Amino acid sequence: MHTMILLGLCTAVALWMRDVVETDNYTLEAGLESLAAGLTAVLFRRGVRTWERKRPLPGEIWLARVPFRDRDEAAPHYCVVVGRRFGHADVLQITSQNKDTRDDFVRIPNVGWDTVSGKDHWLEIGLTPRRVPYVDFLKSRPQGACPRTTWRQIRDRRRKCRAAAPRAREPDRGPPARSEARHLAVLARHENGSRVSPNSTARCGGSQPGTAPAWTKGWTVSP
Incomplete structure (x- = not known):
């Protein structure tokens, strides 16, 4: 999507420069068009990176206004x-409530993302992800990165859910290591103290036979 927008902007700027510069020197005209298109690409890239920094990335822990499942x-x-x-x-x-007796929650270590309690928490892992508008994220930066062991548990749970419905399994969208490498990069960035960019209660087995759970589609977690 970004590539298509960038190509359109560069083409429009190059055509605009051609109309502004009226000369018979084709070398000069081509050079100015290339310079204008290149400057447009640089500015566009900086704008996108600035915008991405303000948006949450998969594998990060944030403080947000999370919707309830049983009420609006x-x-x-x-x-x-x-x-x-x-x-x-x-x-x-x-959640900070003890969920050790439930198989749809896992303990998530507190590795500095909750400086108030300093205790471990529990993460819902077998439930449908909740939708949070970007405006409902309460801070401009994440609390930290999701612990690597917990992220692997999320990925493994998704793999089991897809294995339960092999007929609805989608074709591979790329190397499976891509999302893992992306999350490792998120971990490394948070360890270095910087961050630079890349409502139902349906459970894992709650889908109809032969169909993959809807909440497993479109995730950026590697299969």
């Missing part, structure tokens, strides 16, 4: 971002 309200909660879409992010809510 929201409350501040920590959450793990598992996907980004137009206008909202898909998140899994983190």
Whole structure:
């Protein structure tokens, strides 16, 4: 999408420069068009990177107004971002209530992302991700990166859900290591202290036979 927009902008700027510069020197005209298109590409790239820095990335822990599942309200909660879409992010809510007796929650280590309690929390992993509009993220920066072991649990749960419905499995969209490498990059960036860019209760087995759970589609977590 960004590539198409960039190509359109560069083409429009090059045509505009051709109309502005009226000369018979084709070398000069081509050079000016290339310079204008290149400057447009640089400015566009900087704008996109600035915009991306303000948006949550998969594998990060944020503080946001997370909607309830049983009513049309929201409350501040920590959450793990598992996907980004137009206008909202898909998140899994983190809770401080003990959920050791439930198989759809896993313990998530507190590695500095919650400086208030300093205790471990629990992450919903077998439930449908919740949609949080970008405007409902309460801070301009994430709390930190999701622990690597927890991120692998999220990925493994998704793999099991897809294995339960092999007929609806989507074709591979790329090397499976891409998302893992992306998350490792997020971890490294947070360890270095910087960040630079790349409502139902349906459970894992709650889908109709032969169909993959809807919440497993479109995730950026590698299969």
